[in-house]
Amino acid sequence: MTSTIKQFDSRTTASGRVAERHLPSYSAGQVCLPMQILGSAETMEHETYWSEHSHPTHELLWRDDGVGTVTIGTRTWTITPPLGMWIPAGIPHSGWTPAGVVVKAAQFDVDEPPLGNAPTTVSIHPLLRLLLSRLQTLEPRTDSYALTEAMILDVLSPAEHEVLVHRPTAELLTPIVETVFNDPSDPTTLQEWATRLGASPRTITRAFTAETGLGFNRWVTTARIHCAITLIGLGCEIPDAAADVGYASASAFTTACRRITGTTPANLRAETSSSHLSV
Structure with missing residues (x-):
């Protein structure tokens, strides 16, 4: 991973x-x-x-x-x-x-x-x-x-959704960010991180929100989706990408992807050949 x-x-x-x-x-x-x-x-x-x-x-x-x-x-x-x-x-x-x-x-x-x-x-x-x-x-x-x-x-028009992840720079969050970026399937919970870092869950959540606008759980989900979409774009099958970033099923991953990006993994990987027009 x-x-x-x-x-x-x-x-x-x-x-x-x-x-x-x-x-x-x-x-x-x-x-x-x-x-x-x-x-x-x-x-x-x-x-x-x-x-x-x-x-x-x-x-x-x-x-x-x-x-x-x-x-x-x-x-x-x-x-x-x-x-x-x-x-x-x-x-x-x-x-x-x-x-x-x-x-x-x-x-x-x-x-x-x-x-x-x-x-x-x-x-x-x-x-x-x-x-x-x-x-x-x-x-x-x-x-x-x-x-x-x-x-x-x-x-030209803006898209209704995007695949975007913010990387926070606060020193407190560095161990979390590095762990998730190196292994997005890491299951460590907010409470477990709080114990490990000697900080309260509320302090960690505030730090994430201050830099990214997202709480801990939402940020981790966003980072996982970002990685999985990249894997899918590299040719990985959707169920395999879902498993690689910590989802037990493709349906759970699809639900999370829709929540974060507003669309499904299949739509983000959509083949363009069927929509090409002749020049």
Whole structure:
């Protein structure tokens, strides 16, 4: 289990081969594009970690298959086929993706960002996916390119749910955080942690709430769901992922996932081939 949960810090998994990339840090608007939206796609030969950097333009990240993560400060979002990530210009962030995944990105050089200036999970619905793909087949600075850009800006919308975990930094919580991140199936209760750490359950709960907005139990459940969704995106079957993070049954895991993310593990892993439209 240790090898899988370490994806939380986006550096090491069971493959043992990690390519680390270093990109520059730009302030917002430091570099301008000759168009409003510039897309790219890259198939990752190795598991890859991007150290903290920032872009002069807004960035949209998404996947057609597989998973990835984006970390901003103490928050880590998981990217899945239905869920992309909007990263505003100038925001420092790091990222991780496994080998074999096609990383898709678009840089937006727009005066009025359609999703604002805060990191936001984006709904990668079929129409948006089609338009983003079509943009890369067109000649820049043509009427068709400009029309496609306008349509993309019009249909971009926040997702109704997200896969997000906050990593608290309080010294009191460090043993709990490290244990759960190294083994999300760890069954230690709040009362047991309180006894072990010499603090009251109320003090521990307050510390979690102050940093993450979640109490102990909700935070542990969120961390487990975050890890399990990553495992599922790497090809693990839902019952196996559920067991790996401490759930006795797939149905219990599905209930917890719906409570935390607003949707089911199957929906977060949804195959995109059935929803693709012809370009």
